Amino acid sequence: MQRSWRQDADKLTFIICRAITTGTADEIPSQEELQTESDSPANMVGDINLFLRIDDGEEGNSPPQIVGEVELMIAEKVNQRRGFGRAALLMFMRYIVQNQGAILDEFVGGGGVDVETVRKLRTGVETAESSQGLTFECLSVKIGQANLRSLALFEGLGFERVSAEPNFFGEFELRKTDLSLGGVDAALEGAKVRGFIALPYERTE
Template sequence: MKLNSDIKIVGEHVVLVPYREIHVEKYHSWMSTEELQILTASEPLSLEEEYEMQKSWREDADKCTFIILDKAKFDKDGDEISAMIGDTNIFIKGSDASTGEIEIMIAEKTARGKRLGWEAVILMLLYGIKEIKLQHFEAKILMKNSISIEMFQKLGFEETSTSDVFKEVTLGKVVSKEWTEFLHKQYFYQIQPH
């Protein structure tokens, strides 16, 4: 998505930056692991296919993706690659483009369990509300990924459907003023040039 191609979102513990070519090799190495393929319901891609996917994320108007950086590491050396810990995405859906399907992946095991994913999702939700003007969010999560399901439920998402075929649950949340204020109270949020 061109909307987010030249900005970064700075939080307290994470920084979200647009997914660029420089990130592809590390991202590809993450997605080459069976664990992340299962958790994200993804098929393995060649490195060449991953570069093509990155271009589509940058150009397609219905896709918004950011790479999640560990802010402490990034502030220390300014190296986005070494600070990469995961990604977060929004797929824009619906005839009126008011629904966003949100995804989060913390790929680096050392970054898990530190609430960095929680913060990254909140920043992404706020970006979706403020900049993309989304009115509704969905999260499709594998039924066995109880950590992600619980996180979205703590954020106010409620189960809307399940699919035994895909072994996933869909959670949804309608945007409201009160919920937006709740998200704002969680973390510092600032958009800066990138």
């Protein structure tokens, strides 16, 4: 299953771990500082997922758009309300926005999207006045109406409720359409996230 998480074109999963201890608070860890236990189960606090889907309207006759649905989970209460979820969501959004071209190219080329839909998506890009490749229409999240903390977290980062009332399942859908790199970086700065580095996955099987 772990291999599937890394290879499936329609989903993206990050495991949330406790921060790596470095010499100073402002120091960003390097590849050399990663240890086997850095992402061991003892240091894992949750996960954050992105599920990609095509939205072509309730009747199926609207131009296809790519929506990324986010799921965030901090497993144990002892790790909740400590900023893990907010930091993980911000960093996840930063990664998605920075790499959305590659993520979406893999999605539409992975065999899970029919040829006609891919053609329509590509045509929309080619005819746009300012073509930047495939982009997300929005990021979406569904949250139970009683989960006030999660609602506050996502709304605090610019997600807006699609409707004033929850759906049949008692959930609100929230969407974020401003996925500019500058907007995400401003949110990171506001949350006092000082920097990050993407390290390659080098765990041996």
